[in-house]
Amino acid sequence: MVIKPMVRNNICINSHPGGCAKSVRNQIEYVRKTLAGGKTPAEAAGAAPPGSPRLALIIGCSTGYGLASRIAAAFGYGAATLGISFEKPASASKPGTPGFYNNLSFQAESARAGLVSKTLDGDAFSAEMKEKAIPAVREAAAEANIPPKIDLVIYSLASPVRTDPKDGALYRSVIKPIGQSYAGKTIDMMSAKIVNSGAEPAGQEEIAHTVKVMGGEDWELWIQALDKAGVLGPAARTVAYTYVGPELSWPIYKNGTIGRAKEDLERAGRDINRRFAETGGGTSRHAWVSVNKALVTRASAVIPVIPFYVSCLFKVMKEKGLHEGCIEQIVRLYRDRLYSPAAGEDSGKVPVDGEGRIRIDDWEMREDVQRAVLALMDTVTDDNVLSVTDVEGFRHDFLEAHGFDVEGIDYSADIDPSGIVSVWGIVSV
Numbered sequence: 001m002v003i004k005p006m007v008r009n010n011i012c013i014n015s016h017p018g019g020c021a022k023s024v025r026n027q028i029e030y031v032r033k034t035l036a037g038g039k040t041p042a043e044a045a046g047a048a049p050p051g052s053p054r055l056a057l058i059i060g061c062s063t064g065y066g067l068a069s070r071i072a073a074a075f076g077y078g079a080a081t082l083g084i085s086f087e088k089p090a091s092a093s094k095p096g097t098p099g100f101y102n103n104l105s106f107q108a109e110s111a112r113a114g115l116v117s118k119t120l121d122g123d124a125f126s127a128e129m130k131e132k133a134i135p136a137v138r139e140a141a142a143e144a145n146i147p148p149k150i151d152l153v154i155y156s157l158a159s160p161v162r163t164d165p166k167d168g169a170l171y172r173s174v175i176k177p178i179g180q181s182y183a184g185k186t187i188d189m190m191s192a193k194i195v196n197s198g199a200e201p202a203g204q205e206e207i208a209h210t211v212k213v214m215g216g217e218d219w220e221l222w223i224q225a226l227d228k229a230g231v232l233g234p235a236a237r238t239v240a241y242t243y244v245g246p247e248l249s250w251p252i253y254k255n256g257t258i259g260r261a262k263e264d265l266e267r268a269g270r271d272i273n274r275r276f277a278e279t280g281g282g283t284s285r286h287a288w289v290s291v292n293k294a295l296v297t298r299a300s301a302v303i304p305v306i307p308f309y310v311s312c313l314f315k316v317m318k319e320k321g322l323h324e325g326c327i328e329q330i331v332r333l334y335r336d337r338l339y340s341p342a343a344g345e346d347s348g349k350v351p352v353d354g355e356g357r358i359r360i361d362d363w364e365m366r367e368d369v370q371r372a373v374l375a376l377m378d379t380v381t382d383d384n385v386l387s388v389t390d391v392e393g394f395r396h397d398f399l400e401a402h403g404f405d406v407e408g409i410d411y412s413a414d415i416d417p418s419g420i421v422s423v424w425g426i427v428s429v
Helices: 017-034 041-047 064-077 098-113 127-144 204-214 217-228 257-278 306-319 326-338 367-377 391-400
Strands: 055-059 080-085 117-121 150-155 161-163 170-172 182-188 193-199 232-242 286-291 419-422 425-428
Touching (some): 017 098, 055 127, 064 098, 064 150, 064 326, 117 127, 127 217, 170 204, 182 306, 217 232
Parallel strands (some): 055 150
16 A cells, blocks of 8 residues: 555654654664764674663653664664563554554664564553563563663653553543643644644643653652562663753643643652662662653644744754754763763763753753744744744654655555565565
């Protein structure tokens, strides 16, 4: 079948196997060039800086920052990886989710490179998945001939729903302001039109549900389960991702339901560190929340004001030579923060802000960048939106996240959605 993007209300409801495969390969090549210095994974492992990961667990491994984190650990440092995600598989008549194809492509490229990688598909929030992960960690370690001790845990889940493993209750998150209604401009990325958007304030139950889904409780449960099973390394590092953004987005983000959940994520990071200290980990084990740059994700396209802001942000950062995507951000996180020469053997030397957070949104939040973005947003109209903003870049990144608009892919070709077709061959499902 010929697969074309199907976008409804800034939501893409399908994906392209070949485009996803090519996108994964592009990220791998970037990591090999920038983080591994052109070395093979085996060579990179031998030359890796002190403290760098040998066995990594990525919870939410299939797209965005989670996928980039897995690629960078594997192809930048030669780490064995275990990835966990919940994907919808393909059939002969219907494509799977982008993450389904990304996982297949990562597995295929890892096998070619001689890397050990395992992927578990299922609900990462569940107790059952945490139980399944333990033997999978040990199996991956045995195959890689390394101790069964995880030294990097990335927590990058972005699910809208969660079933509490304790009582089976189902919780749904919402993207709403708190205390008052929100109204503002945004961009319909497909039509490139300025439109008004808004949201009514969340109720207390909606706030609580969003914290339950997107907060830090599950991150804590994962760390506790790994530690109890004895597979968490003595110098393990764990990172969860968040976003702060400029004040113009705070009513719908930082001060809204998402922001309340992210506050709980930071609370969880502090509690994990207290637990590490109480169990004898001292500062050898450590948890951080990393504040990352605004990027195009499957979710950000539908958050009021974000498409408008990001389209202007991309324009400014590209003009200043500061723009980064997911993989560039994660390479900088690993190379200049988590595993920098100073911090490789001492987690206490990882650079953080006054609240203990890693900041790789530092380029986005530079005063000159923010000043230019705000000034640009004031000038945008329907008539000049294509020329003064980077809405086309926003649209490209959005489509690419689903395997579309990827250079080198023939989108007019007939393709079997139940496999990955790429210039490197076919990987059967």
